[in-house]
Amino acid sequence: MKELLLLFLSAAIINNFLLTxxxxxxxxxxxxxxxxxxxxxxxxxTFVMVMSGIVTWLLNHYVLVPYGLEYLQTIVFILTIATxxxxxxxxxxxxxxxxxxxxxxxxxxxxxxxxxxxxxVMAVRESYTFIETVVFALGGGVGFSLALxxxxxxxxxxxxxxxxxxxxxxxxxxxxAGIMAMAFMGFAGF
Amino acid sequence: xxxxxVPLAVMGGLGLVFGLGLAFASRKFAVDVDSRISEIIxxxxxxxCGACGSAGCAAFAEDVVAGKQRTSxxxxxxxxxxxxxxxxxxxxxxxxxxRKVAQVMCLGDYEHAKLRSRYDGLMDCRAAAGASGGPKGCxxxxxxxxxxxxxCPFGAIKLNSQGIPVVDESICTGCNKCVEVCPRNIIELRxxxxxxxxxxxxxxxxxxxxxxxxxxxxGCMRCVKACPYDAIHxxxxxxxxxxxxCTNCGKCVEVCPVNVIVNQGKRIVIxxxxxxxxxx
Numbered sequence: 001m002k003e004l005l006l007l008f009l010s011a012a013i014i015n016n017f018l019l020t021x022x023x024x025x026x027x028x029x030x031x032x033x034x035x036x037x038x039x040x041x042x043x044x045x046t047f048v049m050v051m052s053g054i055v056t057w058l059l060n061h062y063v064l065v066p067y068g069l070e071y072l073q074t075i076v077f078i079l080t081i082a083t084x085x086x087x088x089x090x091x092x093x094x095x096x097x098x099x100x101x102x103x104x105x106x107x108x109x110x111x112x113x114x115x116x117x118x119x120x121v122m123a124v125r126e127s128y129t130f131i132e133t134v135v136f137a138l139g140g141g142v143g144f145s146l147a148l149x150x151x152x153x154x155x156x157x158x159x160x161x162x163x164x165x166x167x168x169x170x171x172x173x174x175x176x177a178g179i180m181a182m183a184f185m186g187f188a189g190f
Numbered sequence: 191x192x193x194x195x196v197p198l199a200v201m202g203g204l205g206l207v208f209g210l211g212l213a214f215a216s217r218k219f220a221v222d223v224d225s226r227i228s229e230i231i232x233x234x235x236x237x238x239c240g241a242c243g244s245a246g247c248a249a250f251a252e253d254v255v256a257g258k259q260r261t262s263x264x265x266x267x268x269x270x271x272x273x274x275x276x277x278x279x280x281x282x283x284x285x286x287x288x289r290k291v292a293q294v295m296c297l298g299d300y301e302h303a304k305l306r307s308r309y310d311g312l313m314d315c316r317a318a319a320g321a322s323g324g325p326k327g328c329x330x331x332x333x334x335x336x337x338x339x340x341x342c343p344f345g346a347i348k349l350n351s352q353g354i355p356v357v358d359e360s361i362c363t364g365c366n367k368c369v370e371v372c373p374r375n376i377i378e379l380r381x382x383x384x385x386x387x388x389x390x391x392x393x394x395x396x397x398x399x400x401x402x403x404x405x406x407x408x409g410c411m412r413c414v415k416a417c418p419y420d421a422i423h424x425x426x427x428x429x430x431x432x433x434x435x436c437t438n439c440g441k442c443v444e445v446c447p448v449n450v451i452v453n454q455g456k457r458i459v460i461x462x463x464x465x466x467x468x469x470x
Contacts, residue, residue: 059204067196076204083208087215094219 004135011139017115018147019177019184024115027106028148029173033159037102038152042145044088044103048110049119049144052081053137056120057130077120078111085111115144150180226278227251233274234264237343239365241265254279265290266344266363290364290379292347292357296332297389297450299352302405303328319373327402330392332376338368385438385456386431388413393426407450413442418468437461439469 017023024045031041056077064070089107092100100107110116119140123133154176163172230251238246242263244253253259254275261279262272268289276282309318309325315337318324324333334353346361347368355368359382369377376391388407392399396408409427421435422442429442429451437460440453460466 063200063204067200069197069200072197072201076201079201079204079208083212086212090212090215090219094221097221 004131007132008135008139008142011136012143012146013184014187016143016147016184017118017140018144019181020188021115021118022181023118024113024144025177026109027113028151028177029170030109031103031106032148032151032155032173034102035149035152035156037099038148039145040096040099041103041106042141042148044092044107045110045113045116045144046138046141048081048084048088048113049116049141050134050137051084052077052116052120053123053133054130055080055084057123057128057133060124061130073121073124074117077117081116081120082111115140147180147184151176154180224255226255229278230254230275233267233271233278235266235271235363237266237365239266239343239367241364241366266365268363289382291359291362291382292338292364292368292377293380293387293389294332294338294355294357294377295387295389295391296330296374296376297354297405297452298326298328298331298403299334299350299354299405301352303331303403306402316371316373328392328394328399328406330374330376330390330394331403331406333374337371337373338377341367341371343367381433383438383456383459384431384433384436385454386436386440386443386451387454388422388429388431388451390428390450393428395427399427405448405450408448410447412445412447413451416441416445419464435461435464437464437469441469 011017015021018025018028027041027045032038059076059080060070060073064072064076085108088110089100092103092107119137123136128136151173155173158172158176167175227248228251231248234247234251236247240246242250242259242265244250244259244263247264250259250264254261254263261276261281262269264271264275267275304327305325306327307325309321311317311321313335315324315333315335318333318335323329326333332354334349336349336353336355338355339347339349343365344361344363346358346363347355348358350356355377364379366379369375369379374391380387390399390405390407392403392406396410399406399408407428409424409429411424413422413429414424418439418441419435419437421432421437422429423432424430438453438456438458443451443453458469
């Protein structure tokens with residue numbers, strides 16, 4: 001139990017996907033303008049991460065490994081993720097159309113979010129058990145949402161701030177991301 | 191053999207399973223989109239001005255299909271778009287309300303209106319209005335920094351050489367953007383057939399108006415007495431035209447001592463119950 005908790009915290013904070021491993025920065029900059037939409041994006045990405053973690057683990061252990069097809073991991077994982085993203089998009093379009101409109105192009109782009117693929121690949125590389133993979137995916141998703149929300153909160157304040165024209169928009173967002181990454185690296189202790 | 195067949199079978203099988211799963215999900219989570227919505231969006235001007243009352247063109251199209259908006263609701267689209275929307279909806283369509291155009295209710299240009307201070311800030315009317323009421327002596331009049339000119343999506347408003355905005359009524363669609371942006375509320379939408387306007391918004395007493403501006407309404411009541419149709423009244427020291435009664439006859443314009451009432455020379459409109467013989 002203690003190991004699982006540590007694994008969760010490690011995935012969520014110490015080895016945060018966005019700020020320590022630098023995976024999945026497209027939505028980090030793209031959907032972090034408002035807290036509301038970034039919360040939705042965080043939930044959607046967490047869902048896709050957990051689901052793809054589960055499905056890819058099952059596929060890897062019961063299909064790829066028995067047939068000696070480990071070399072197909074990347075393509076099978078991408079196929080899985082793409083399918084899940086399509087599924088999430090359909091559900092959102094049906095049940096939360098406002099969020100679907102707000103996320104726009106960034107929703108289908110979860111497909112190519114390397115944090116999701118990275119999670120599946122890492123879970124295999126670290127030979128996590130099924131439970132460990134689920135916790136790892138959940139931690140990764142929560143960490144992703146946390147970083148996204150922090151970023152959105154900061155950017156909402158920055159928008160009202162008087163700053164030189166040259167820094168506005170993407171410039172200050174990238175600087176903020178850099179400083180946040182440094183802060184998160186502090187958790188690793190070096 | 192199995193070196194090729196097994197991976198092919200696995201990949202093919204996975205693809206098939208995922209494909210079927212998605213096909214099932216798309217059936218289950220299908221959203222009925224009325225094709226009329228996208229057809230209406232295509233013919234709308236697409237400037238998302240919001241003059242119809244809906245939140246943008248797409249929302250207007252949805253509201254029309256849902257029956258919450260009239261087919262003639264699109265203000266910039268006018269008669270043409272109203273007819274096309276009605277034909278998409280398969281209804282006869284209601285006649286579009288008379289087109290409204292923006293009218294600028296201030297004549298206080300550099301020549302006639304005095305300044306009380308210099309303004310060196312951001313060249314935007316709203317910013318200037320926020321800086322203790324702007325540079326102009328009259329705090330009701332045009333600030334002359336052209337926020338309306340910049341916000342107009344159609345280029346229908348231009349500042350003249352004296353800094354006062356002039357509306358090109360043939361281009362203006364009545365989208366309301368300039369009305370919203372003006373911090374002094376001196377732009378108003380008026381029916382395009384109406385051509386007599388009191389171009390002043392100051393509700394100060396005549397003495398106070400005169401102090402800063404030689405072309406502002408002083409509330410002298412002469413126009414009220416001259417009007418044959420009871421279509422102009424002085425309320426709070428400011429003459430106001432009742433556009434439901436005004437006939438464009440221009441009697442008030444002739445008697446105005448400060449020339450703040452302007453006659454654009456539009457066609458005389460005699461309404462039901464009005465006596466045409468009152469104006470020769």
